[in-house]
Amino acid sequence: MNISVSHALRGVALPVAVLWGFAASAQDALSVVDGYLAAWNAHDSAAAAEFLADGVVYYDASVGAPVEGRDAAKTQVIDAFINAAPDAVWTRDADAIVSDGAVAFEWTFGGTNSGDWADGTKATGKSFTFHGMSLFRVEEGKIVRQSDYYDALGFYKQLGLM
Numbered sequence: 001m002n003i004s005v006s007h008a009l010r011g012v013a014l015p016v017a018v019l020w021g022f023a024a025s026a027q028d029a030l031s032v033v034d035g036y037l038a039a040w041n042a043h044d045s046a047a048a049a050e051f052l053a054d055g056v057v058y059y060d061a062s063v064g065a066p067v068e069g070r071d072a073a074k075t076q077v078i079d080a081f082i083n084a085a086p087d088a089v090w091t092r093d094a095d096a097i098v099s100d101g102a103v104a105f106e107w108t109f110g111g112t113n114s115g116d117w118a119d120g121t122k123a124t125g126k127s128f129t130f131h132g133m134s135l136f137r138v139e140e141g142k143i144v145r146q147s148d149y150y151d152a153l154g155f156y157k158q159l160g161l162m
Contacts, residue, residue: 029138030096033103036136036143040090043082049074053142062152073146080118085111085128093131103136109150113159121161128158 032051039048049070058067058077067076081088088111096105110129116122132150136143156162 028141029101029103029136030098032138032141032143033096033136037090037092040078040082040088043086043088045074045078045082048078051143052146053139053144056143057145059145059147061147061149076118084115084117084123085113086115087111101138103138104134106131106133124159124161126159128155130155130158 036048036051039045039051052070052073054070055068056070056073058073060067060077067073088109090107090109093106093108096103098104108129108131110127112127113124130151132148134149135145135147137145153162
């Protein structure tokens with residue numbers, strides 16, 4: 001049985017190209033999310049919003065109703081947290097799980113509530129740290145969905161709001 005070298009290489013190249021494309025796609029999604037976190041930690045809401053697709057859907061499990069659109073996510077989520085806790089730090093607790101444009105990880109978010117909240121709640125001056133998990137969906141280099149699940153009750157108790 002005589003198999004040509006080019007035929008044999010094609011048999012190997014296609015699976016390798018497919019795997020490389022998947023790895024590149026996964027790495028691209030992780031890079032987008034890492035850039036988004038870096039912008040949050042630089043307290044630059046405009047830069048963070050640039051990582052979001054125009055029609056992004058942000059879902060906060062403690063609120064229930066999703067926020068839709070880049071401008072709404074910037075003002076109702078990113079600005080709200082950065083203005084209320086200008087020293088906030090958002091860190092990934094372990095390696096992210098990345099698969100085909102989806103990025104998930106557990107995190108810690110902490111800071112001091114030195115600014116008023118967007119809903120009119122006055123600053124408490126108290127420090128807080130809470131843990132959660134996020135799932136991101138990235139398409140064409142932009143975050144199209146962010147879903148956050150965290151200990152809202154513990155967060156509110158630390159601020160003295162409950």
